[in-house]
Every structure is written in C-alpha cells, then in structure tokens.
Amino acid sequence: MFSIYAIELENIWKVFPGNVQANCDITLRIGEGEVHGLLGENGAGKTTLMNVLYGLLSRTSGTVKIRGKEVNFKSPQDAIRLGIGMVHQHFKLIPIMTVTENVVLGAEPLYANLTANLKYWRPSINPALPTNFRSAEKKILRIAEENGLQIDPYAKIQDLSVGLQQRVELIKILYRDADILILDEPTAVLTPQEVDELFETLETFRKEGKTIILITHKLREPMTICDRITVLRRGELVGTVKRVDTSREQLAEMMVGRPVVFRVAKTPAKPTDTVLSVENLHVQDDRGLPAVRDISFEVKRGEILGLAGVHGNGQDELVEAIWGLRKVHHGEIYIEGERVTKYRPRKMRATGVGYIPQDRQKQGLILDFTTKENLILGGQHEPPFATGPRGFLLNALDITNYSNILVKDFDIRLRDIDEPISTLSGGNQQKVVAARAIGPNPKLLLASHPTRGLDVGATEYIHNVLIRMRDQGVAIFLISADLDEIRNVSDRIAVIFKGELVAIRTPEETDERELGLLMAGEQRAIPSEELTQ
Ligand SMILES: Nc1ncnc2c1ncn2[C@@H]1O[C@H](COP(=O)(O)OP(=O)(O)OP(=O)(O)O)[C@@H](O)[C@H]1O
Ligand SMILES: [Mg+2]
Incomplete structure (x- = not known):
C-alpha cells in the first residue's frame, strides 16, 4: 500500500524486569507521510513501544527499520539525527x-x-x-x-x-528538523479549543509530508485525522485498520475486548442538604492578580455539579482555594455549615473531603514512592493507618489490605504494590490518584479532570463510580475540560469565564453550542445573584 515505509517495527518484544511483558511480538509498518493512530487501554504498551522506537528504551528482541534501513539506536540522540521527534506523555521541559x-x-x-x-x-x-x-x-x-x-x-x-x-x-x-513525529497523548491535557488548534497544526504537518504517530484515548480524534489506526491490548497487537473502514464503536471494542457504552446510565439526582457552600469567593493567581471573582454556589448531598470553562479562567484557582492549597482573598467556604475557609488540605481531608488533583505528577503523586504508599498518601497520620500514641507507627497489614482492595476495585494494572509508582503506565497512575481520593468515602469530592489520560473502559468506570457515590449521598464538584464528560455526568453545569460564574444550567436545558458560547464569554445568562438559588 505504501511505496516507502518510514517506520517498520518487526516482532518487537519488550520485557521489563519481573517478566512484565509490555510489548509481545509487535509488527507495525507506517508509511511515509502517513498519520497513524496508536490506541490501547492504559498499560497496553503504547508508550513503551514508542520509547523503544525513539531509542529511550532498549528492546528485548526484534528489528527496527527507518526508511528501509535497520537501526539500533543507543539513545534518543540517534533517533533525532534520523529526523525522529517525540512529545512525551509527561512533558520534559525545565x-x-x-x-x-x-x-x-x-x-x-x-x-x-x-x-x-x-x-x-x-x-x-x-x-x-x-x-x-x-x-x-x-x-x-x-x-x-x-x-x-x-x-x-x-x-x-x-x-x-x-x-x-x-x-x-x-x-x-x-x-x-524532525519529519517523523511521535505524539504521546498530546490532547489529554488540552481544552477542546486547544485540540482544534493542534489538529490544524497536524494538518499542516501532513501537507508537508511529515509522518505522524498519534497516541490518544479519545476515539473521535483518530476518526478525524488518521489514515490508519493500530490497537494494542495487554502488550499484544490486536490489529491495524483503515480509518475509512472503522468506527468509534469498533475501535473501542478492539481496545477493551467488549462493547463499550458511551453514555452513562443514571437516574435523576435527588439532592438534599447542602454540603459545600461557597460565598462571594475571591482568589488570586500566582502573580497576585484576581483569578476568581465573587463566586457563590452550593453543592448538595446527592448531586454532581460540573464546572465547565476554558482552561485558565479561574477553575484551578477556585478548586485549589476550596481544598486549602491556595489562600482565599475574600469570601467564605462552608462544609455542612462549618466554616472551613482557612483550613489546609490535611484538615479538609479530616473534615471528609476528597480531592483528585489535575496534574497527577506535580500534585498527585510522589514518583519515588511505591504504589501502596501513594494510595494512602495524606492519610498516613490518621487511623486506621497510623497507630501508637502519637500516630507514629503505620499499620502495615491494614495498609496492604486496603491497597489491595483499591487496586482490585479500580483495576489498577501493576505487578507489585511495593514497587515505585513510576513503573505504572500514565493511566494507571491516574487511577491511583482517583482511588486515593475516593477510597476513604468522603462526603464531598472535588474531582479535577478525574479521567484525564484514562482509556474508555477506565473512564466509564470512574463515571459510574461518581454516579454511584452521588446516589449514596456524596456531594461532587467536577471540574473538567471535556464537555462530553461534563454533560454526561453532571446534574447541574456551572460555566466559568474570566473568574466569574456566568451561568448554571441542567444538561437538558443546554447543548454543546450554548456551553461553548458561554465558555467563550459571548453570552451571559443569569445575573450572579440568581446563581445560588
Ligand atoms: N520502567 C518500567 N518498569 C517496569 N514496568 C514498566 C516500566 N514502564 C512501563 N512498565 C509496564 O509496562 C506496561 C506498559 O506500559 P506503558 O506505559 O507502555 O502503557 P501505555 O499503553 O502507554 O498506557 P497509558 O495509556 O496508561 O499511558 C505496563 O504494565 C507498565 O506497568
Ligand atoms: Mg502511555
């Protein structure tokens, strides 16, 4: 089909110590000038395969050819010399x-x-x-x-x-001067607008004849831009299909091995008492400029309030202020009537709040710690994990049991909970962050981009967990850049623009177009005093 292959991977095996078979006998050929999608569940082996191609990891066996010539890269420098460039799943900037x-x-x-x-x-x-x-x-x-x-x-x-x-x-x-570009989940951290911009750039690359490998979990993306798509599952190649011959449903099924429902099943919410109450909140950003301006809202037991907005409109500062990571400049925060405005995260946790931070590597995890340690991080001072008169001793058995339950519930794919979390795939690290916040059964959950980087199956799982928690009476504040997620999961949707809440809607009252306009500040729906009613 292609006269020249830019990349030929033949029978690639990558086995990590402990017999973790990340890539099993993978053969994949990518044409010159082709845009090729690489899909697969969390931990399927996508990043590993690309790191092998890029010279970051040595392969256990197999052959790599670039434009028909066999290569043995000792480091990425060798790959770069041949025109290969990679944007990593976790950025490597200083x-x-x-x-x-x-x-x-x-x-x-x-x-x-x-x-x-x-x-x-x-x-x-x-x-x-x-x-x-x-x-x-x-x-x-x-x-x-x-x-x-x-x-x-x-x-x-x-x-x-x-x-x-x-x-x-x-x-x-x-x-x-790279002309073979490997992009490992470039859209996971982007807003819908930024994704559009990136795709325009990728179209430019395509016109210039560049070869692109695009890793993503959002099935809509390969369906718009890729020529062909390859799916991996548990280290093995499931197949390569042409975009014109496939569908989102088929790709999902190839990934997970079972049909996937894209809509979350849920009954109408039955909100009761107020759990979180935010009153006239003002918060500043890192430069001391106003980021949150006079925001008031409530989240009740048994409801999910979604916050939609274009990145950088104050949503991060808002949730950080509630969690106690950022100073409240003016205004008050209450949890079940208790004034918590000045509480720090540890005290918020003790008050019954769970937090899924947006940047798993910067705020969420300690990469040198084991998965087990990361799963209880923040709770190590309190029973049942801490014992002894001053809570100095950690109760090893309880921690192990508790961790094993979370690993099973959240389907965290790993070899050993006592190995550093850095050996987990990106999506499995994200599952740890979510499991840690949800595990202690909080009464309020602050979930900031909870499914970022998760595969379709894991996303479906987290959505169902959120809805189940809601039905059990938890109040959930969901911040997400993914409008589909916001619309599918939330019972009410608040829109933030330039630090102000510009509207609150139910998913039935609104659609993607109106939310887009509200997020872009082109429409202001309700005067702010009506928002809390
Ligand atoms: N340095 C390492 N040491 C041991 N095992 C590793 C290491 N890096 C990755 N693995 C394992 O290899 C497997 C594949 O991981 P990889 O990061 O390639 O997955 P992925 O498809 O990129 O997943 P995600 O979508 O979550 O990013 C996983 O089981 C992971 O735990
Ligand atoms: Mg990866």
Whole structure:
C-alpha cells in the first residue's frame, strides 16, 4: 500500500524486569507521510513501544527499520539525527527556563555546556552573547509562524498553560528538523479549543509530508485525522485498520475486548442538604492578580455539579482555594455549615473531603514512592493507618489490605504494590490518584479532570463510580475540560469565564453550542445573584 515505509517495527518484544511483558511480538509498518493512530487501554504498551522506537528504551528482541534501513539506536540522540521527534506523555521541559532556552537545550552543542548559565541569559539585555542565540530565536519565531504555533520566546515555561507548554515541545522537535513525529497523548491535557488548534497544526504537518504517530484515548480524534489506526491490548497487537473502514464503536471494542457504552446510565439526582457552600469567593493567581471573582454556589448531598470553562479562567484557582492549597482573598467556604475557609488540605481531608488533583505528577503523586504508599498518601497520620500514641507507627497489614482492595476495585494494572509508582503506565497512575481520593468515602469530592489520560473502559468506570457515590449521598464538584464528560455526568453545569460564574444550567436545558458560547464569554445568562438559588 505504501511505496516507502518510514517506520517498520518487526516482532518487537519488550520485557521489563519481573517478566512484565509490555510489548509481545509487535509488527507495525507506517508509511511515509502517513498519520497513524496508536490506541490501547492504559498499560497496553503504547508508550513503551514508542520509547523503544525513539531509542529511550532498549528492546528485548526484534528489528527496527527507518526508511528501509535497520537501526539500533543507543539513545534518543540517534533517533533525532534520523529526523525522529517525540512529545512525551509527561512533558520534559525545565520550568524556570524560557521557551528559547528549552528549545535550544541539547539541540546545539554550543549551549549544552552553558546550561548552568542559561537562566541568567537575556539576549536583549546582554548583546555580547553568541549571536547564535539570536538566530535560534529567529528560527523559533519562523517555525511558530509557519505552523500556527504562536509563542513568546522569552516567556518562562512555568508561566505558560499546559497547552502552550505543549507548543514548546512541538517547536522543540521541529527545531531539530524532525519529519517523523511521535505524539504521546498530546490532547489529554488540552481544552477542546486547544485540540482544534493542534489538529490544524497536524494538518499542516501532513501537507508537508511529515509522518505522524498519534497516541490518544479519545476515539473521535483518530476518526478525524488518521489514515490508519493500530490497537494494542495487554502488550499484544490486536490489529491495524483503515480509518475509512472503522468506527468509534469498533475501535473501542478492539481496545477493551467488549462493547463499550458511551453514555452513562443514571437516574435523576435527588439532592438534599447542602454540603459545600461557597460565598462571594475571591482568589488570586500566582502573580497576585484576581483569578476568581465573587463566586457563590452550593453543592448538595446527592448531586454532581460540573464546572465547565476554558482552561485558565479561574477553575484551578477556585478548586485549589476550596481544598486549602491556595489562600482565599475574600469570601467564605462552608462544609455542612462549618466554616472551613482557612483550613489546609490535611484538615479538609479530616473534615471528609476528597480531592483528585489535575496534574497527577506535580500534585498527585510522589514518583519515588511505591504504589501502596501513594494510595494512602495524606492519610498516613490518621487511623486506621497510623497507630501508637502519637500516630507514629503505620499499620502495615491494614495498609496492604486496603491497597489491595483499591487496586482490585479500580483495576489498577501493576505487578507489585511495593514497587515505585513510576513503573505504572500514565493511566494507571491516574487511577491511583482517583482511588486515593475516593477510597476513604468522603462526603464531598472535588474531582479535577478525574479521567484525564484514562482509556474508555477506565473512564466509564470512574463515571459510574461518581454516579454511584452521588446516589449514596456524596456531594461532587467536577471540574473538567471535556464537555462530553461534563454533560454526561453532571446534574447541574456551572460555566466559568474570566473568574466569574456566568451561568448554571441542567444538561437538558443546554447543548454543546450554548456551553461553548458561554465558555467563550459571548453570552451571559443569569445575573450572579440568581446563581445560588
Ligand atoms: N520502567 C518500567 N518498569 C517496569 N514496568 C514498566 C516500566 N514502564 C512501563 N512498565 C509496564 O509496562 C506496561 C506498559 O506500559 P506503558 O506505559 O507502555 O502503557 P501505555 O499503553 O502507554 O498506557 P497509558 O495509556 O496508561 O499511558 C505496563 O504494565 C507498565 O506497568
Ligand atoms: Mg502511555
């Protein structure tokens, strides 16, 4: 079908220590200029296979050919030399450095030894610096212009939204002249608008004849852009299909091995007493600017309130303030009438609040700790885990039992709960974060992007858990960039724009179009004093 294959993977095996067979005899050929989707459940072996191709992991056996020539990469540097670039599932940028610094880092030998000094560089202030840095900047701006990846080359990574950080990752590989691009779940962290922008960029790449491998859990995406799609399950190849011959339902079934329902079954909510009450809340962002402006709302027992909004409109600051991670500037927060405005996370936990943070690697997990330790993180001071007069001793047996139950309930795929959590696949790490928040049976659950990076089966599971918790009388505040999720799961939907609540709707009263307009600030539905009624 293709005259030249850009990539040929033949009979690839990757076995991790402990006989974890992440890739079993996988053969996959990708044509020059093809956009190829790679799908599979959490832990199916997608990232591993791509890391093998990229030279980050050595394979146990098998052959890799690039444009017909067999290769044995010792490191990603070898892959980069042949024009292969990868955007990783978890970004690899240095937060305190600027965009330009991150892009040139490692790409230009001259800069490699200057790494230590890079953070003090400001080409505009210090014209004595090598002129190459200026040309690097020019090249970045040119790449940005040509590919619709607008960016400020002076901005520090830590000040950029995840969507913009991803642009930097893309620019970084284009800067190295890659024409084979591996994108590992690039859309998991993006808002619907950012996804559209990314797909426009990918179309540009396609026109330029670049070869793209796209890993994603959102089945709609390969159905819009890929030529062919390959599905892996538990390390094995299930099959490769042409997009024109397949459907979302078939792909889901190939992934999970059973039919998947895309709609969540639920009965109408029966909300009762108020659990969370937020009154005239004002919160500032990291730069001290207003991020949440005069927000008031309530979440009752037995209901799920969804918060929709374009990333960066104050939803992160709002949920962090409720959880006690961020200072409340003005206003009050109550839980069942108890004033908790100044409580820190540990006290919130003790009050019966569970929190699923949005960034699992930065806020959610300690990667060097074991899965078991991560599963009880935050609860290690309290019974039943802590024993002894001052709660110093940990009750090992209880912890092990408890962890095993969560691993089973949430279908966390791992070899051993006593191994570092970093050996789990991205989606399985996310399941740990969700299990930890839900495990202690909170009365209020703050769920921030709870299914980010989860496969269709696991997403379905989490949605069902949320609805079951609701039916048992838990109050749930769900923050998500995924409008389908918000509409399917929530009983009421609040929309945030520029730090203000602009509307509250039931899913029946509204549709995607109206929510989109509200999220874009093009419509203001209700005056704020009516929102709490
Ligand atoms: N460094 C490692 N050591 C041991 N096992 C590992 C290591 N990295 C990955 N694994 C295991 O290999 C298997 C495949 O993991 P991989 O990260 O490739 O999955 P994935 O398909 O990318 O999943 P996800 O969608 O969740 O990102 C999993 O069982 C995982 O636990
Ligand atoms: Mg992965």
